[in-house]
Amino acid sequence: MAEQNDDNRSVTLERLEEGVYQATNKRGNTLRFGSKADDAFSPVELLLAAIAGCSAVDVDVVTGRRSPAENFEARVDARYVRENGENHLEDIVLTFDVRFPEGEAGDAARMLLPRAIKASHDRTCTVSRTIENGTPITVRTADPA
Incomplete structure (x- = not known):
């Protein structure tokens, strides 16, 4: 993975299932969301x-x-x-x-x-x-x- 400057902001997105995803920030926090995730944003x-x-x-x-x-x-x-x-x-x-x-x-x-x-x-x-x-x-x- 490339070294990031302090001014760089990023999240990584992983598909959990069709229409449901999990975003992870560089601190390891996660957020589940999606168009087919009825219980999420x-x-x-x-x-x-x-x-x-x-x-x-x-x-x-x-x-x-x-x-x-x-x-x-x-x-x-x-x-x-x-x-x-x-x-x-x-x-x-x-x-x-x-x-x-x-x-x-x-x-x-x-x-x-x-x-x-x-x-x-x-x-x-x-x-x-x-x-x-x-x-x-x-x-x-x-x-x-």
Whole structure:
């Protein structure tokens, strides 16, 4: 296996059965998913979870320095579109529902929340930045040798 730089991100995918897969990261963590895995996430749901999760991490870390949230939820909605034989998502909306306790620390976190959400969207969330930038994906076949 080739040596990887610290800036390289990768997962390996293994087919468990038709339509059911397991992704493994470099730390050995696994995630089962697929189009025929009724008890697991679909690939599209994983993409939506990645969008929410990436920004949630950013926002939680920044606001959590002021006060831990009493309630922290993020929801991603998107419209599935099939046009000209091609599938994609449109109208992706990430909604945060975050509540902080009363008091000075909670007030400080509440004041920071909109700025933290904007900073995550505009600069720090790798997932949504990659999608919005329209980063090309190269698809290839491994050399059998």
